[in-house]
Amino acid sequence: MSSITVRNVPEEVHRALRVRAAQHGRSTEAEIREILSAAVKPEGRVKLGSLLAEVGRKARLTDEEFAVFEQVRDKTPARPVRFE
Known part of the structure; x- marks a missing residue:
C-alpha cells in the first residue's frame, strides 16, 4: 500500500x-x-457485478439458472499480467 x-x-x-x-x-x-x-470514486459508479446481475434480471433468469453461475464461478483472485 x-x-x-x-x-x-x-x-x-x-x-x-x-x-x-x-x-x-x-x-x-x-x-x-x-x-x-x-x-x-465517481458518484453513481456502476460496478461490474451489479451490471451483470442487472443483465441477468433483464434476461429473466430463474433462480435455478442463476444458481448454476454461482456454482461454477472461479473465486480465485486474478493474478496481474506479467510482460516479461
Whole structure:
C-alpha cells in the first residue's frame, strides 16, 4: 500500500480533521483515507457485478439458472499480467 505525505496543512484544517475523525470513531489517518477514497470514486459508479446481475434480471433468469453461475464461478483472485 502506498503512503502520502502532506506538508503545510493549516492548523485549523488539521484540527477539523481530528474533530471529524473523532465524530466518526476513527483515527485522523483513517478519516483522511476515507475522505480521499470518497473524493476519487465517481458518484453513481456502476460496478461490474451489479451490471451483470442487472443483465441477468433483464434476461429473466430463474433462480435455478442463476444458481448454476454461482456454482461454477472461479473465486480465485486474478493474478496481474506479467510482460516479461
